[in-house]
Amino acid sequence: MSVYDELTSVQRCLDDLYRSVGRLEQQIGSGGLDIRRVRTDADHLRESVALLREAASVHASPRRPDLVTISDAPYDNTLWTDSDDEGLGARDRHAP
Template sequence: MSLQDDLTAVRRNLNELVRSVEQLEKDVARQSPAAATRPPDPSRMVHIPDTPYDSTLWTDTDDEGLGARDRRAP
């Protein structure tokens, strides 16, 4: 491709991007503002406790990137 062909392709892609962004802005503007500000449904929220996990869950696992426990990395 020549430089002129490349520039034409870039302009075409940029124009397509601008049209897509404009369409997205129109779609967002059409949505009801109440839907965007509605709080999440509490029944779908998952509570994650602050307490540490039981360390016995990890006795037979490898440390990612470091190899298995009780062995030296190569």
């Protein structure tokens, strides 16, 4: 199964759990500490799965940088007339 399928399966199970907790709250009452802890844990699980789904969607489709085509034609030499040769100094001067 893919990550997306697994996350969908987990989400369905959590939805079932959430409904079951709701039915328990109706039968037992929502005032008890135990049922409030179960409800809070179910809420935390839903939030965690939502965060995991976001993280999985980011990692699933990494964006490739756009490709740039570089021509094989030689550069125009006039582009370099005002620059010095790197590390060699100016053309009309000599190194010490």
